[in-house]
Amino acid sequence: RLAEDEGLLNKKFFKGMTKDEQKAQENKILRDIIESKLDIKGGYEKPEWTDILIFQLLMAPFNIGKFLHFHLGRIYKYKIMRQTPDDAEKEYQTRTVVGLSANQWEMISKKKKVPTATLR
Numbered sequence: 001r002l003a004e005d006e007g008l009l010n011k012k013f014f015k016g017m018t019k020d021e022q023k024a025q026e027n028k029i030l031r032d033i034i035e036s037k038l039d040i041k042g043g044y045e046k047p048e049w050t051d052i053l054i055f056q057l058l059m060a061p062f063n064i065g066k067f068l069h070f071h072l073g074r075i076y077k078y079k080i081m082r083q084t085p086d087d088a089e090k091e092y093q094t095r096t097v098v099g100l101s102a103n104q105w106e107m108i109s110k111k112k113k114v115p116t117a118t119l120r
Contacts, residue, residue: 095105
């Protein structure tokens with residue numbers, strides 16, 4: 001559909017080509033569009049030295065403490081004290097409900113983020 005909107009799959013463009021040439025040209029155009037629309041980061045990152053199992057095991061108590069501090073702080077602040085969530089908290093809640101990681105959430109454009117964050 002993007003190719004049609006941009007006028008890249010115009011019938012006049014394929015005039016005089018065989019069906020095989022037309023199909024090859026369509027594939028090339030679609031491949032170029034897909035490559036241009038793909039996000040640069042992708043879904044996976046290159047492993048770093050902090051991803052080593054031994055390092056993860058050594059850091060586990062610290063990471064568990066950070067996790068508990070974050071979530072218990074949220075429970076205290078928003079459930080017990082009944083404070084209204086700020087914009088960052090609304091964005092975090094939206095991201096977790098949608099099921100996106102922080103990197104995936106950052107790749108979404110601001111135009112798409114704003115309507116979803118204001119629904120709550």
